[in-house]
Amino acid sequence: MSEHRLGEIVIERPRGGMRVSLKKMHGFKKQLAKLTEEASEDGLLSPYLIKPRNKSKYFSDHLGPLRRYLRSQVGQPWNQVYSQLCQRLDPSTLAGQHVLSHVWHYVERHAELIDGVVHRKPYRGYFSQLASGYRDQFYVHPETGLLCIADKIPWPKPPAPTDIVILNDRHQYRKLNDLWYLITFEEFPPPPTEYVTDVLQGLIPRCRAVWQNDRYLYAARKKQCNKKEIRFILSQLAKP
Structure with a gap:
């Protein structure tokens, strides 16, 4: 880096975005350009006074x-x-x-x-x-x-959840109201179905389903765990 040209190096980076001619725009911007041109020809204002609010160019300092x-x-x-x-x-x-x-x-x-x-x-x-x-x-x-x-401070790792044990994409154990349940997920039905009853969230639209592996899933069923399953859950939670 040339320290003698530090100011030029920092500010010489070209602006990001792209330049779009108003003549190529449609809708209100095209109408605005036409009004500006007519008003300028009549001597009512300078052509640079009316400009689109959302610019296509932005500053990008290096x-x-x-x-x-x-x-x-x-x-x-x-x-x-x-x-x-x-x-x-x-x-x-x-x-x-x-x-x-x-x-x-x-x-x-x-x-x-x-x-x-x-x-x-x-x-x-x-x-x-x-x-x-x-x-x-x-x-x-x-x-x-x-x-x-300054020293870098590592972000603390979030604590491991103590109310969920994931088995696979379609099954997981969840602790609800101090009771453990086996939750089974199913694929969201295709249209025209837009609402399903989720055992965790209630009646939900498609947008609130879980997006996983290029498909929408929802909690279709739950079953209370037996003693053997609870022992398995506790052993999984005890692992570091």
Whole structure:
């Protein structure tokens, strides 16, 4: 990456989407274009004053070089890093201001240490832990003033369900009102049938059925489990 062209690299990415001519559009946009053209010919307004509200183009900044540059400066004094950025990105220009606005999205300047853990500055009286997720999160160390990168905190695994044991696509054990049942699923009937009675949800339309293996399934029957089945269920739930 050319650090001297950082501002150009970040903002030179072409906009996403596609350009669509109003002359090729149908419906209200075509009528709007015609009204605009007629009003412009009559001198009532400039042709650029009436434009469609939903644009087909959108901005798509290329921020990878900026993140890589910040990552390469981890461990350096933030004042020095920011000074170098200002030398390469003129804050008096619109392009420089645009890139620097992205810097503040990545760098937390007012971090605080609470019991050795980095937190963001309080928002409405509440602190939130600073952590890297799908992208790196940087912060200025409140004591040393160095640019640091926040540790990634792994997402906790959801606890295993204790009220369901799946056997296969069509059968599963469910705990309902402290009683275990064997639930049997069947394929949703073809049209014109649009409603069925589901033993778990009641009367449901096709859209509320379970979509699995390219077909709609619903809970057609349930049978209370016997002691042997309950022992099997408990053994399955006890597995790590």
